[in-house]
Amino acid sequence: MIAIIKTGGKQYLVKEGDTFKFEKLQGVAGDAVHFDQVLLVAAEDGSSFQVGQPTVAGMLVKGTIIKQARARKIRVIKFKRKVRYSRRAGHRQEFTEVKIEKIG
Secondary structure, rough: EEEEEEEEEEEEEEEOOOOOOOOOOOOOOOOOOHHHHHEEEEEOOOEEEEEEOOOOOOOOEEEEEEEEEEEEOOEEEEEOOOOOEEEEEOOOOOEEEEEEEOOO
């Protein structure tokens, strides 16, 4: 089965057994997580599907946290010529890697 879930302000197309990087979730490696905002559930061949209004009632996607980590650093530079103004900043986004165990 496949499903479209909403977490962290984004929507993800997930499939059982796959791993995904989501915005940071609470918990440590090995903890179970549940996603209750399921927008769509379908069979992999597309023969049957349920579309939520806005979510599918009673549907739950279960997963396990694999790790908590931080993404690569991005550097932001502000620069104004002729006035000798420059600022540098860096940012590392935190994410949670989750393995999808069960849809349903």
